[in-house]
Amino acid sequence: MTAVTEETTTTGERPGGLQAAERTAFETIRHGLRLSPEFRVGLAGTVCLAVLATLGKVIVPIAVQQVIDRGLGGGVPDVPFIRNATALCAVAVLLTALCGYLMNVRLYRSTESGLATLRGKGFRHVHDLSVLTQNTERRGALVSRVTSDVDQISTFMQWGGLLVIVSLGQLIVATVLMAVYSWQLTLLVWVCFLPLVIALPRFQRLVARAYIRVRERTGDVLAGVSESVVGSAVIRAYGSEDRTSARIGAAVDEQRKAQTRAQQIIGFTFPITELVAAVAVAGVVVAGVALGVSGSITPGRLIAFLFLITLFISPLQTATEVLNEAQNAIAGWRRILGVLDTPADVADPENGATLPRGPISVEFENVGFAYPGGAPVLHDVAVEIGPRTRLAIVGETGSGKTTFAKLLTRLMDPTSGRVLVDGVDLRNVRFSSLRERIVMVPQDGFLFDSSLADNIRFGRPSATLDDVRLAVTELGLSDWVEGLPAGLDTQVGQRGESLSAGERQLVALARAYLADPDLLLLDEATSAVDPATEVRLARALDGVTRGRTAVSIAHRLSTAQAADEVLVFEHGRIVQRGPHAVLVEEPGVYADLYASWTSATHSS
Amino acid sequence: MPSNDSPARPNRSVMARGLRVIGTAIRAEPRIFTGAVLASAVYGIMTVGSSWALGRATDDVVLPAFRDGRFHTGALVGAALLIVGVAVLKAAGVMGRRILAGVMQYRMQARSRRAVTRQYLRLPLAWHHRHPTGQLLSNANSDVEAAWAPLAPLPMAVGVIVMLVTAAGAILLIDPVLAVVGFLIFPAIAVLNLIYQRKLSPLAMRAQQLRAEVSEVAHESFDGALVVKTLGREDAEARRFQARADQLRDANVAVGRVRGLFDPLLEALPTIGVLAVLLVGAMRLEAGDVVAGDLIQVAYLFTLLAFPVRALGWVLAELPRSVVGWTRVQDVLDATGSMEYGTAGLAGDSPAGVRADGVTYGYLPDASVLTDVNFAVEPGRTVAVVGPTGSGKSTLTLLLGRLIDPDDGAVRIDGTDVREVARGGVSDAVALVLQQTFLFDDTVRGNITLGWDIPDETVWAALRLAQADGFVSALPSGLDTRVGERGTSLSGGQRQRIALARAVVRKPRLLILDDATSSVDPQVEKRILHGLREGAAGSTVIVVAYRMATIALADEVVYLEHGRVTDQGPHELLLARCEGYRALVTAYEREEAERAALDTDEEIVA
Numbered sequence A: 001m002t003a004v005t006e007e008t009t010t011t012g013e014r015p016g017g018l019q020a021a022e023r024t025a026f027e028t029i030r031h032g033l034r035l036s037p038e039f040r041v042g043l044a045g046t047v048c049l050a051v052l053a054t055l056g057k058v059i060v061p062i063a064v065q066q067v068i069d070r071g072l073g074g075g076v077p078d079v080p081f082i083r084n085a086t087a088l089c090a091v092a093v094l095l096t097a098l099c100g101y102l103m104n105v106r107l108y109r110s111t112e113s114g115l116a117t118l119r120g121k122g123f124r125h126v127h128d129l130s131v132l133t134q135n136t137e138r139r140g141a142l143v144s145r146v147t148s149d150v151d152q153i154s155t156f157m158q159w160g161g162l163l164v165i166v167s168l169g170q171l172i173v174a175t176v177l178m179a180v181y182s183w184q185l186t187l188l189v190w191v192c193f194l195p196l197v198i199a200l201p202r203f204q205r206l207v208a209r210a211y212i213r214v215r216e217r218t219g220d221v222l223a224g225v226s227e228s229v230v231g232s233a234v235i236r237a238y239g240s241e242d243r244t245s246a247r248i249g250a251a252v253d254e255q256r257k258a259q260t261r262a263q264q265i266i267g268f269t270f271p272i273t274e275l276v277a278a279v280a281v282a283g284v285v286v287a288g289v290a291l292g293v294s295g296s297i298t299p300g301r302l303i304a305f306l307f308l309i310t311l312f313i314s315p316l317q318t319a320t321e322v323l324n325e326a327q328n329a330i331a332g333w334r335r336i337l338g339v340l341d342t343p344a345d346v347a348d349p350e351n352g353a354t355l356p357r358g359p360i361s362v363e364f365e366n367v368g369f370a371y372p373g374g375a376p377v378l379h380d381v382a383v384e385i386g387p388r389t390r391l392a393i394v395g396e397t398g399s400g401k402t403t404f405a406k407l408l409t410r411l412m413d414p415t416s417g418r419v420l421v422d423g424v425d426l427r428n429v430r431f432s433s434l435r436e437r438i439v440m441v442p443q444d445g446f447l448f449d450s451s452l453a454d455n456i457r458f459g460r461p462s463a464t465l466d467d468v469r470l471a472v473t474e475l476g477l478s479d480w481v482e483g484l485p486a487g488l489d490t491q492v493g494q495r496g497e498s499l500s501a502g503e504r505q506l507v508a509l510a511r512a513y514l515a516d517p518d519l520l521l522l523d524e525a526t527s528a529v530d531p532a533t534e535v536r537l538a539r540a541l542d543g544v545t546r547g548r549t550a551v552s553i554a555h556r557l558s559t560a561q562a563a564d565e566v567l568v569f570e571h572g573r574i575v576q577r578g579p580h581a582v583l584v585e586e587p588g589v590y591a592d593l594y595a596s597w598t599s600a601t602h603s604s
Numbered sequence B: 001m002p003s004n005d006s007p008a009r010p011n012r013s014v015m016a017r018g019l020r021v022i023g024t025a026i027r028a029e030p031r032i033f034t035g036a037v038l039a040s041a042v043y044g045i046m047t048v049g050s051s052w053a054l055g056r057a058t059d060d061v062v063l064p065a066f067r068d069g070r071f072h073t074g075a076l077v078g079a080a081l082l083i084v085g086v087a088v089l090k091a092a093g094v095m096g097r098r099i100l101a102g103v104m105q106y107r108m109q110a111r112s113r114r115a116v117t118r119q120y121l122r123l124p125l126a127w128h129h130r131h132p133t134g135q136l137l138s139n140a141n142s143d144v145e146a147a148w149a150p151l152a153p154l155p156m157a158v159g160v161i162v163m164l165v166t167a168a169g170a171i172l173l174i175d176p177v178l179a180v181v182g183f184l185i186f187p188a189i190a191v192l193n194l195i196y197q198r199k200l201s202p203l204a205m206r207a208q209q210l211r212a213e214v215s216e217v218a219h220e221s222f223d224g225a226l227v228v229k230t231l232g233r234e235d236a237e238a239r240r241f242q243a244r245a246d247q248l249r250d251a252n253v254a255v256g257r258v259r260g261l262f263d264p265l266l267e268a269l270p271t272i273g274v275l276a277v278l279l280v281g282a283m284r285l286e287a288g289d290v291v292a293g294d295l296i297q298v299a300y301l302f303t304l305l306a307f308p309v310r311a312l313g314w315v316l317a318e319l320p321r322s323v324v325g326w327t328r329v330q331d332v333l334d335a336t337g338s339m340e341y342g343t344a345g346l347a348g349d350s351p352a353g354v355r356a357d358g359v360t361y362g363y364l365p366d367a368s369v370l371t372d373v374n375f376a377v378e379p380g381r382t383v384a385v386v387g388p389t390g391s392g393k394s395t396l397t398l399l400l401g402r403l404i405d406p407d408d409g410a411v412r413i414d415g416t417d418v419r420e421v422a423r424g425g426v427s428d429a430v431a432l433v434l435q436q437t438f439l440f441d442d443t444v445r446g447n448i449t450l451g452w453d454i455p456d457e458t459v460w461a462a463l464r465l466a467q468a469d470g471f472v473s474a475l476p477s478g479l480d481t482r483v484g485e486r487g488t489s490l491s492g493g494q495r496q497r498i499a500l501a502r503a504v505v506r507k508p509r510l511l512i513l514d515d516a517t518s519s520v521d522p523q524v525e526k527r528i529l530h531g532l533r534e535g536a537a538g539s540t541v542i543v544v545a546y547r548m549a550t551i552a553l554a555d556e557v558v559y560l561e562h563g564r565v566t567d568q569g570p571h572e573l574l575l576a577r578c579e580g581y582r583a584l585v586t587a588y589e590r591e592e593a594e595r596a597a598l599d600t601d602e603e604i605v606a
C-alpha cells in the first residue's frame, strides 16, 4: 500500500513525463473551447433558445400568479378571463418546454461533437509522443485521459456554459430593477455580496485542486486495474491476488477520499451564498425600516425590493454551482491538455525529406545516449552499415543493443551525435518515408485483437489476402498457418494471447516482412521460436531479403554466424566488429560468448 | 463482448430494477442515507420557512414601523436574526445533504470498484482472454459511475417528498374534486416516465457499450504503441479510434434527444396541473361548489408541488442509465468459472513430486491442445520439456502451476490432486516463471517479494543467483528503484532476471521455468539450475528449454509434439531414438555443419 501512495506523489513528475502548460482557469477554458470548434457551431441560436426558455420559466409563474390575483381577487370569478388566460399560459408553458427541448438537443449535439474531436486529438497526440514519454504514464491512466477525463467536460458544457450567460443577464436585470427602487439598498446588497465575490475565486482554486486530484486518482485506479488484468497470469502464479487487490483497493480508497474531499469543499462553499443572501435580506429589512422611518422609501417599494433580492440571489447561486461544475470540466481539460501540451520531442519534421526506396545505408556518427534522468547507456557509437549488409548485434544483457535499435528506427533521438540514413540526418526524414524504409520487430510480438491475416497486413493494409498468403509461404510458414483451426482467419486474441509465444513472434515477423522495408531490424524477434523453425526461418529470410539490409540482435549466436558482420556491444560501446570467422579467432568478448554458446548447443 | 452483449435480460421494468439498485444502496448505507434525507427535509422545511420568516418580518415589524413612523430596535433585530437563523438552518441542510449524498455515492462506487476488481482477480484466465482490458476498465469506471449516479439527487427527492405529501394532503382536505383534477399530473408523470425509460434504456445501453469500446480501442492501441510507431500506423489507429468516438458521440446525442425532451416536459407538468386546477376551479367557483379563498389556496399549494416533482425527475432521469451500468457491473460479478479450492495442504519444504495423469486440455471446446499427457517427476529431479513452437509446452506449465484446470485427467503434486489443495496452497509450493515476463510498476524489491516478508539479504541472494545483482546494485536507488510499468526502464534480459529472482527467492518446492532463460547466458542458466538443486532444501525443477546445455542438465526429457507426449526418457536415449527430438535440438549444429560444408565448397570452387 505504501507503494500506491508513493506512486501517487510521483505521478507526472517522472523525468520527461506529461506536463500541461501553466494556465489559469479561464485560459484553460478558452484553450479547451478552441480545441473543439464544434462547441461554437450554432451557438447564437442555442443562446436565443436558452434565453427564451429561461424567460418562459420566469414569466410563467408570474403569469399564473397574475391569473390567480386578477381572476379570483375580486370575489366574483372572471371565468372567461381565467379561461383565456390559462389557455395562453398553457401555450407559454409548452413553448417554453419546446425551447428547452430544442436548446438541449442543440447543446448535446455540439457538445458531443466537440468532445469526440477532443478525444480524437488527445488519442492522436498520445501516438505522436515519443516512446519514452509514453512510458512515463501508465496505460490505464492514459486511457482515462481520452475517456473519463473528457466525460467530465460534458456536464459543464451541456448546461453550465449557457446558465452562466443567462444568470449574468438575470443579475444585471435584477440590479437595475433594484436600483430603480432604492439605490441605497442596492448598494447595501452589493456590499454584502462583495466579500463573497472576492472570496469566490479563492474557493474556486480549492475546488479546482480537489477536482484535479480526483482525476489523477481515477487515473491511478484505472492504471491499477489495467495492470492487474494484463498481469493476471503472474498474479495467479504467485498467489498475489490479495496483495494486488489491496493495492487496487488502496487506489480506490484514495479516489473515494479525493471525491469526498471535493464534495466537502463544494458542500461548504455552496451554502455560503445562502447565508450571505440572508444577511443581505436582514440588512435590507433593518436599513429599509430605518430609511422608511426617515421617509426615504415607501413600504410598497421596500416590499417589492425584498422580492427583487430573490431575483438577484438565485442567479448568483446558479453561478456558484456552475463555477463548481466548471472546475470539474477544467480538471478534465487540464488532463487532456496535459497530453496535448506535451511536445512530441521525437517529431515528424516539417518539410522532411522523402528518401527514395532502394538499397539503404545507415551511419552512426559518434552517437551517445542517456535515458532521461539516467546515466549514459551508449557512448560514442560510430558505425556504418552499408547497403545489403546483414549485420548481427550481440552483447551481454543491458549492453545497449535495444537502445541502439531504437535510435536506428528513430524511436528516440541521440543525446549527442547523429544517425544518418543515406547521408540524411534521421531527424530530417519524414516519418512516412522512414517507417516505410526501416522496420523493427520488437522482442515481444504484440498483436492486435483481430484475425491473423489482419495482423500480418497491419503494416501494409493495402495488401490483399493473396499477398498475405504469399508472404507466409515465402517465410516458410504456410504449414503452420494451415495447421491452425481457421487458417489465416484465426483470431489471435488480446495482445495475441491466443497464440503461443513463438507463434506470436512468427506473426510479428511476417507482419514486418510484408511491410517490405529496405532495412529490417530484428530485436530478438525469434527468441521464443524453436531452433528447427528458427533455422528454417532464418534461411527463408536470408533468401527473400537478399538485396536489403538486415540487422538482427540475438542471443542465439547462430544468427551471428550467418551474418556478414557482427557488432559486439559491451557497456554501451562497440568493442569488436567484423565477420564471425574473424572474431572467433580473436581473444575477446565475442570468442567467449561463442565458446559458451557452442558448449550450450552442442551435444558433446 | 460476451458478458456485455446481454441486453436481452428478462425485460422487467426499468423502474423496478432501478428501485432495486437504489434499495441496495440504502441497505448498504442506511445511516448516511437517513442523515442525507433528514438534511434535505430540513432544507425543504426551511425553504418554506424562509418565506414565512420574511412574511413575519414584513407583517410584524416592517409594516407597523412604517405605520407608526418609528421602530422597535429589539423587534427589528429579532426579525433580522430570525431571517438569518432560518438561513443558517437551510444552509446546514444543503451542506449536510450534499456532503452526505456525496459520501454515500462515493462509498457505493468504491464498494463496487473493489468488488469488480476482486472479481477480475478471481475469474479464470479463460475469462480474461475473452474480455478486452479496455472493457474491463470501463466496467470498473464508467459503469460503476453510471450505476450510482441517482444517489446524488436521491436524498433531495426523498427529503422533499415530505413537502409533496403535506401539500397533497392539504389540497385533498380543501377540495377533493380539485385535488383529483390536479393529481392527474401524477399518472401523467408516470406515463411520461414509462415512455422515457422505454425509449432511453436501449440507447443508454448502447452508449455505455460504446464507452467501453472506446476505452477498449484506446487501451489496445496504447498497449501496442510501439508496434503502431514502428510500422507508422498512427493515422490509421487515430481513424479507428475516431470511428468509435464518433459512434459514441451519436449514441450520446441520441440519449440527449430523449433526455432533452423528458426534462422540460417533466418541469412543465406541475404548471399544467396548476392551470387545470384554475380552470376547473373557476367553473366550480361559478357553480358555487367552492369558495374563492380555497381555490387560491389550492392553486398556491400546487405551485409548491413543482419543486418536489422536479427533484423526483432528477432521480427518474438517471434511472435507465443506472440500470444499464448496474447490469453491466452485475454481469461481471455474476460471471462464473472461478476456480474451486479444496482443503488439502502441500506442507513441507522438501522437493515435491509431480505427476500428470492423462491430462487433456483445450482452450476452445472442440480443439484440444494437450491430449492424454502422462509423466511423473520424482522429488528433487529436473525434467526438461521440449517441443516445437505451439506444441503445448506453456499450456502444460499453466496446468502444472494450476493456472488452469485440465478438461480431463489430473495434475498431482505429492499425490494430491491440485484441485483439492486449499486456496494459495499451490502458489506457495510452486513457482512458475512465465514465458512472457511481467513486472509490476513497483520497486525492484516489491517485484521480487510481492508483499512477502523477505529480508533484503535473501532478496540479494536470489538476485545473485539470477545474475541480476550487478545491474540492480548499479541502479540509482538499488532495490528501491521503480521499474516502470511492466519494467519499461529495464532491458529485456534484465526484466527476465528479475522474474527469475522472484521465483527462486521463494525457495519453491517445485520450480517451473517456461523458456524463462531465453535471454540469459547459457553459463548463467547453468549456475541458476545448479544453485537451485543444491540449495538448502532443493527444488524439483521443470524447465521448458531448447538449449542442449539446459537439457543436458535435466535428468529426463519429456518431448511434446502437437500436444502429445511422443517420447520421454533421458536425453541421450531420446537423441538416439526420437527423430523429431533430434531434429529440434541439433538444429543449430546441423545448420553450422551445413554452412561449414557450403563454405568449403565455395572455397573449392574459388
Ligand SMILES: Nc1ncnc2c1ncn2[C@@H]1O[C@H](COP(=O)(O)OP(=O)(O)OP(=O)(O)O)[C@@H](O)[C@H]1O
Binding pocket: A135, A371, A372, A374, A377, A395, A396, A397, A398, A399, A400, A401, A402, A403, A404, B488, B489, B490, B491, B492, B493, B494, B519
Ligand atoms: N526506458 C529506460 N529508461 C531508463 N533506462 C533504460 C531504459 N531502457 C533501458 N534502460 C537501461 O539502458 C541499458 C541498456 O538497455 P538495452 O535495452 O539497450 O539493453 P540490451 O542490450 O538490449 O539488453 P538485453 O539483451 O537484455 O535486451 C540497461 O542498463 C537498461 O537498464
Ligand SMILES: Nc1ncnc2c1ncn2[C@@H]1O[C@H](COP(=O)(O)OP(=O)(O)OP(=O)(O)O)[C@@H](O)[C@H]1O
Binding pocket: A493, A497, A498, A499, A500, A501, A502, A503, A528, A529, A530, B129, B363, B364, B369, B387, B388, B389, B390, B391, B392, B393, B394, B395, B396, B435
Ligand atoms: N488462450 C488461447 N486460446 C486459444 N488457443 C490457444 C491459447 N493459448 C494457446 N493456444 C494454442 O495452443 C497451442 C499451444 O500453445 P502453447 O502456448 O502451449 O505452445 P508452446 O509449446 O508453449 O509454444 P512456444 O514454444 O511458442 O511457446 C498453440 O497452437 C496455440 O495457438
Ligand SMILES: [Mg+2]
Binding pocket: A401, A402, A403, A523, B491, B492, B493
Ligand atoms: Mg534488448
Ligand SMILES: [Mg+2]
Binding pocket: A500, A501, A502, B393, B394, B395, B435, B514, B515
Ligand atoms: Mg510457450
